[in-house]
Amino acid sequence: MSAEKQPAPLNSGRALVRAGVIGVILLCIAGGFLYLGGWFSPNALTPARFVDAFERAGGVFAGFRRNHAKGVGVSGYFESNGQGARLSKAVVFRPGRVPVIGRFSFGGGDPHVADAPNMVRGLGVLFRLPDGEEWRTAMVNLPVFPFQTPQDFYDNLVASQPDPKTGKPDPEKMAAFGASHPATVRALGIIQSHAPSSGFDNTAFNSLNAFRFIDAAGGSIPVRWSLAPVEAFARVTAAAQTDKNYMFDTLIASIRQHPLQWHLIVTIGKPEDPTNDATVAWPDGREQVDVGTLTLDHIESEETSSARDINFDPLVLPSGMAPSDDPLLSARSAIYSQSFTRRAGETKTPSAISAAEVGK
């Protein structure tokens, strides 16, 4: 066996040049990697910067969600009536019952904020499908969402940051935002024309974003969904409230009395209905299908409920459901994850709706 043939060694000058070339190649690769990670675009909107804006606008409360911080855990089940099976092949729409975990909340970053009927109400629901799949949806009581894009939402968060002098948002900045965002102004008009209901139990919750349902044949339709309460609508009473948890207390008392129910209504969009703009309501008269009933019969504090440690990511969808082209959806998924990751490692303190409060 002959020894390996070895080319003559390079002289030191040429070796140095070649080593330099190698260095440049490696730097380019590392630079490309950092570029992908956004290191060279410090002004681009990222999940981290978005959550920073939430923290500046609403404060940082360790262990709590950066938005919809005040809440309570619930559980129960969803009973499908089978009517949704022709719209989507998702297992959840076959006739039968699936267990759910949920969370009622108020929008905003302060977990100890005083209950008020005009604040945004949220309901996150996790459906546990029998085959191990999950469907998660995070809904609010607004009829439409005030922002078309993540950037609009972010710019509004920045414009509505409290002024350090007054402790309130700067009205000039808010006015400037409105002037440059007519879609938001239109959406706020729709939102203000909808009077909120008296409590959580008679609140309708909406998906806001459009999604797509995929049927067994592979056909796809645009949809939005909402939870329509079985409890009758009642207006907010004018009486002044002294208890800062009064709306949650009422919810606890009412769920204790009897299970609370909502009909899951799927609205089917027509091809001309926008799926990428959550600020616009679809026209009246679109086909609506009642696909089943959500029953919530158990309520507990976040201290014991697993809902606290669940990310109600709206893009946890079972087979048979898919995101639409709404740019908010992927951004919500990214930002919820960022908020979840930040609070996950923080020490948890009792929620305003404490175990004692729920046990009263």
Added chain:
Amino acid sequence: MVSQQSQFTVLMRFLHWLMAAMVLTMLGIGVAMVASLGDYHLLVSIHRPLGIAILILVVIRYVNRQFSTLPPFPVTMSPRERTIAHLSEILMYALLFVLPLIGWGMLSAARFPIVLYGSLHLPPILPHSVMLYAFLRKTHTVLAYLLFLAFIAHFGAILFHTLVVRDRVFSRMAPWRVDAR
């Protein structure tokens, strides 16, 4: 006289280059998705199944390696260099195995579904614990950066041997057939 094998087997080379492409894609997707809003969902949807595919392939590759004869290091490599090369191989095998497992474990601890495609999903391998999630999430990032650095060192060493030392280290793993001289 039978000449000594100068290259890794065809299967070993195929797995090496397939995984090289997958791991580089994975590192790029990983660093991009955490900074992304609009593409986040798409990137995560690729990241999860690609990570599991890498986990499966690295196990196959490791087992296959135990049953294969490896070509010798070239004589140009000093014993110290050989030790470093060997340790870096162990490090990369360990990271390629551990990183997807941590990803799987951290999603389990977050009680987040580990969807691969459609209704195909993996079971959780750890209990629901957000503190555990937070720890694993950080570990995932740190080890991913370490893997990137290991790749840079590996690639840099190969370039150095090929362009400066001008030995035949690269030909051992070259995707094409190289006959022993």
